[in-house]
Amino acid sequence: MRLLLAEDEKSLSRAVTVLLRKSNYEVDSVYDGEEALAYLSSGNYDGAILDIMMPKVDGIEVLRQLRGRGSRLPVLLLTAKAEVDDKVLGLDSGANDYLTKPFASQELLARIRAMTREQTAQTTSQLHVGNVTLDRATFELSTPSGSLRLSNKEFQMLELLMCNPRNLISTERFLEKIWGYDNEAEINVVWVYISYLRKKLAALHSNVQIKARRNVGYSLEEIS
Structure with a gap:
């Protein structure tokens, strides 16, 4: 399963990439919203992890454009914000789930498994x-x-x-x-x-x- 990770904090991006690869995911990492949109246009991904506060194009706008194309790609939003309104905005924009930083590694993996489960279940084993x-x-x-x-x-x-x-x-x-x-x-x-x-x-x-x-x-x- 291939994931796109869009996170502008490079130390966190490297740590998450290592974690995901050890868990048998293929991962491409980008550091701003413009790159995220360009990579997602390839259609090569099974899921995306988007930081909300990214340069150039923020994660919410990336998500809106992705859904505007008709894509049903599972998306997990990452953010340092914990306010209810931010969570509601992300979910109403089409996110499958929402995770507030800092987070535990096992919770991130569990959220990824959960958001991709329906997609996996629809595919014959x-x-x-x-x-x-x-x-x-x-x-x-x-x-x-x-x-x-x-x-x-x-x-x-x-x-x-x-x-x-x-x-x-x-x-x-x-x-x-x-x-x-x-x-x-x-x-x-x-x-x-x-x-x-x-x-x-x-x-x-x-x-x-x-x-x-x-x-x-x-x-x-x-x-x-």
Whole structure:
């Protein structure tokens, strides 16, 4: 699950980013509302954490513009303000939840789980293509021959392929979706993870293959 964190206090942003990554979230961090809007326009996120008091564009306005686009992305607002009126304004603007700073790490994680729970529940926990099953809850890849647990990025890549069987997915799309909007990962990292997945699919005697079309992308295909 990928989250956008928009928090202009850089020390807090770094601490929250470390916490979320240790909890198996993918995180992109920005420091003002303009950046937040630009990142959110990519549609690559499963949730957003927005500080209200940000430079350029505040968190409430980011939220209003996001909802104005018709987005139902789960949003948690962070703020040092504790007044009831501020909470009401945030919730009336379309926030899913509200957390006042300072906050406990476990409460932040619980709030994120709660606001994304409905979205997660609406998504089937298992994907099936050919004789391959991918369990979204356990990261387990299985066939009638056995099972293996995937790493976080292996899981995200195969999930994207299995959600779009037979459709070509470009290297750039993998980089943007999995490594992040402005990540400096080399383009060949996608090929490396594709190689890992191919070996695991072969080890499990799957009847699907990850096929490459040169300079275009990758697709998941059943073997005829």
